[in-house]
Amino acid sequence: MVVRYSQLQKQVLSLYKNFMVALGPKSTAKIAPEARPALREAVRTEFRKNVASLKKTDLFRIEALVRQGQRRLEDIQEGxxxxxxTVTPKYKDSQ
Known part of the structure; x- marks a missing residue:
């Protein structure tokens, strides 16, 4: 069975791949090697968060996120x- 992706799905997958390459160990991006794992994890988390919260039919929001991601990728590549x-707030127990 052959899986066919829409053009938008291909853009999202390509963007994710480009982030992983730009933050990989052999990348020429001007990022400190010790900062790359944290950036890769932040990218993974952001993509997973959006996969869980968006519907496939929410095309305008997905396109906007792709454009935003492309700008962030350019920022990473250009240094x-x-x-x-990241900051994770700790909530007090209500006991």
């Missing part, structure tokens, strides 16, 4: 992003 940090 405008050098590292990333």
């Amino acid at each position: 405008r992003i050098s590292s990333i940090s």
Whole structure:
């Protein structure tokens, strides 16, 4: 059985692949090697979050996210992003 992807699906897959290549160990991007794993994990998390929260029929939102992702990829490739940090808030128990 051959899986056929729409043009938009191909764009999303290509964008993800380009992020992984740009943040890989052999990349020429101007990013510190120790920052790359955190950036790769942030990209994975963002893609997975959007897969879970978006419907396949929400084309306008998906296209907007692809454009936003392409801009972020350009920022990484041109060295405008050098590292990333994430913050996870801790909630107090309601006991």
